[in-house]
Amino acid sequence: MQVIGLCRFSFPALGDFQIEHDTVKERRRHLYHPTRLEERFRLFESLTLPSFRAQTDEDFQLLIAVGECLPKAALDRLKDLTTDIKQVQIIQRAVDPDQKHRQVMKQILQIARSHPDRPCLQFRHDDDDSVSIDFVEKLREAADDGAGLIKKNQAIGIDFNNGYQASFRPAGTHAAQVYKSLLGVGLGMLVSGECTHTIISFTHNRIGRFMPIISYPDRPMWIRSLNNSNDSPRAGKQKAQLAPITPKIETEFVRRFAIDPGFLRLPQSSA
Template identity: 30%
Template sequence: MNPGLQMIFQTRYSYLGASGWQSEPSKQKELLLDPARLAKRFALFEKMNLASLRDQTDRDFKLLLLTSAELPEDHLRLVTEACHDMIGADRTIILQRGPAAAGRMLMKYVRNNMNTSEHAAQIVLDDDAVSVDFVARCRAEAEFAITQFTPEQPCCYLSFATGLTGLFHQDGGVDLIPREMPFTNLGLALVGPTSIRKNPFMLAHKKVARRHAVRVFHEQRPFFIRAIHDTNDSRGHRGDILLEAEGVQNAMAWFPLLKDLDLVKLRDGAQAAE
């Protein structure tokens, strides 16, 4: 393990600012901070983001969460307590900021306040989830990538392209869909000096391979779950072939959090057995 490498998950939580979002709530404070929307946001954050970090085999990481300066105090307290309870106060950093470019704000914070390690792997994680071994695997790949850096190429992006889409229905049920897509926020990490003037949210995803050094991992296993629901802040691209019951059961080895969700294939199977 490289003691000069830190793992930093970065989450945008109901943040009113520029960050590639496309929905109307992302631009309007009244919609973004509506109590009903915040309740849904928190439920997903707790069941997906925090649950997947709680279950990591390698717990040496930080969660850097960016939220709006005007997030209600009671909701901020709810989020803070959940982070502390599920992953620990020592792993949690919560930034309340006014409207600005999220990527630039996060980049400056990492450079100025998290510069105790020479290198960092900066990992995108919004209301989605990563596999139980994601920190361990990302760390191993990042450590190797660092050995290949040169003055001309001091950083690279890691893209774990294989995952799942979690389709959250209005009735609370969840379907899983296989997903294979490099260079999106899911499974994406920027590896480089902690002082680098880059951030994974400051990225033109369609041009990653042309503009940056990259390492892409396509494997016969999932590294993430992309949550698609009725309050997404970006377009939810997905396939249409649902994972069958056996595949859903197998996914639980990578995502124990699935045991606490209402998985449609398993629910339907149980009903059929009755």
């Protein structure tokens, strides 16, 4: 079964974000600010990419969507960081002020389906988060679990609701294990053949209104980064609930998420 992941890297279309802008020009100015881009690249390189390099099931695609207006230096850097990951495909799209963000992402996913008449697994991923190295493997197992449900539904959600929230501060890494349902990270969808819905068709925390959800709380499956450029206005409050990383959690980050221990131990940039 085809497995497709979608990661939006500072894509400047309007809509579908909690922090909104009135024009594409304003959104570009916000997303492409050098300080913000540097933080996103640091987290993308240190959190996101290691686990995708180390997936126990290598049969997946990771589509990284960027605007054609992404500064050349940033695009070149993105290509350099991902050149060794065969599953990555960087997709550039022009930004149409009249076309909402969700429409563009749905088109990208629909085009990527090699056999639209067959079931497909999809997941969404933010460029500052991480999933466990067995994420794709567990997605496939969940699809087997949902074989009966998908016969009666166009799609079913797959929610790994056990993970970590973490902040990589100048004073060091802070983290906490949490149980949170229907986040943008650790959330997948099994789509039936001929169905045109995609993982991006629905607001992630409302997906349960439109389809059955299978939840898996048994093991930590993701790390959600809390940083200076989070879209959620609640990120600041959530940072306050974190504690300095313990040896146990550090071991988990290295073992299950393939994160370099040096990144966790060294003081982080204040960008």
